[in-house]
Amino acid sequence: MPRQVKKAKNNQTGFLSLISHKLHTPLAVVHLKASMLLDETDGDLNEKQRRSLQEIMRYAQELRWSIEKLLVFSDMDRVGPSAAPRPVDLSSYVPWGVERIVREVGSSRVRLAIGKVMPGIKLRMNEVYIDLILRNLIENAVKFCDKPEVLIAVALEKRGGDALLSIADNGPGVTPAQRKRIFEPFYQIEANASGQVQGIGLGLALVKRLAQAHGGRVELQSKRGKGTTILVRLPALP
Numbered sequence: 001m002p003r004q005v006k007k008a009k010n011n012q013t014g015f016l017s018l019i020s021h022k023l024h025t026p027l028a029v030v031h032l033k034a035s036m037l038l039d040e041t042d043g044d045l046n047e048k049q050r051r052s053l054q055e056i057m058r059y060a061q062e063l064r065w066s067i068e069k070l071l072v073f074s075d076m077d078r079v080g081p082s083a084a085p086r087p088v089d090l091s092s093y094v095p096w097g098v099e100r101i102v103r104e105v106g107s108s109r110v111r112l113a114i115g116k117v118m119p120g121i122k123l124r125m126n127e128v129y130i131d132l133i134l135r136n137l138i139e140n141a142v143k144f145c146d147k148p149e150v151l152i153a154v155a156l157e158k159r160g161g162d163a164l165l166s167i168a169d170n171g172p173g174v175t176p177a178q179r180k181r182i183f184e185p186f187y188q189i190e191a192n193a194s195g196q197v198q199g200i201g202l203g204l205a206l207v208k209r210l211a212q213a214h215g216g217r218v219e220l221q222s223k224r225g226k227g228t229t230i231l232v233r234l235p236a237l238p
Contacts, residue, residue, distance in 0.1 A: 023067050031060040058106070065135070069202045072132060073185070073209065081213050083126035087237060090130070090163050091121045094156050097134050107142050107150065115155040121163045122237040129210050133165075136203035137230050141169035151227075162216070163236040168229040174222040182220065183208045207232065 034056045037045070045053070075081075095114050102112050141152050151170040156163065174182060181187045188201040207230070208218045216234035 023063075027060055027064050027067065031057055031064065034060065061104075065139075066202075069132070069136070069206055072129075073202055073206050081126070081129065081210075083128045085124045085126055085214070087122055087124055088127055088130060089120075089122050090165075090236075091117055091119050091156060093127065093130060094134070094154065094165065097131060098138065098152075098154050101131075101135050101138050102152070105139060105142055109145070109148065110142060110150045110152060113151065113153045115153055117154075117156045118158055121156060121158050123163050123214075123234050124237060125214050125234065129214070133207050133210055133232060134167075136207050137167045137232075140203050141167065141171060141228075145169060145171040147171075158236055159233075161236060162233045165232040165234070166229060167232075168227060170227045173224040173226050174220065174228055175224055179220065179222065183218070204230075 034053050036042075038050065038053050038057070095117060098112065098114065102110050138152060142150050147170060149170075153166075153168040155166045157166075158164070183204050185205040186201040187205070204218075211218050211232055211234060214234055216232065219231040219233070220228065221231065222228040
């Protein structure tokens with residue numbers, strides 16, 4: 001990589017990290033204060049006030065998740081994984097984590113199907129990163145689905161020494177042109193002719209970086225109009 005390009009990339013990564021850190025605390029305060037008001041410890045709320053506070057909390061949480069992506073992404077660029085790896089029982093973690101994340105995403109459109117989960121699959125990775133992989137894939141499935149009901153199917157098996165996590169959806173699928181760029185940082189697919197979906201375009205790029213940093217890889221299977229399946233391969237413990 002030419003020296004000037006490398007310097008520009010380092011500057012960009014440092015800037016993203018700085019901005020993310022600066023925004024993280026104020027947003028946490030906004031979320032906390034809105035939560036305290038919703039508890040009605042300082043007085044009763046009418047229905048309009050309650051709905052407004054719930055909306056504030058929802059958008060503040062979405063921003064916090066976006067900032068978390070930026071922080072991890074910039075750290076991965078600069079120093080690699082910062083959270084210490086440890087043995088994790090993925091067979092137990094995935095069903096629990098997926099169900100929790102679907103609840104947190106808060107979309108009544110989602111119908112979750114947890115398929116075959118082979119028991120005893122373990123790997124060495126911090127739960128923070130496993131959670132980020134699951135969250136980003138589920139959020140993507142929900143955001144881009146163009147149908148009234150979002151079908152998300154999750155499966156886990158061991159294949160050739162790898163843990164193979166599969167998350168499939170019933171969305172619009174990916175075109176060959178989109179497939180070439182879909183794992184690029186900040187690339188976003190337009191939801192429809194009117195513009196892009198919410199988000200910063202880091203979801204799949206972060207999933208790919210996290211998998212690669214732990215000796216794994218990410219594969220995409222998709223057909224236009226038939227949905228998309230993301231396969232995450234990670235080295236399993238013996």
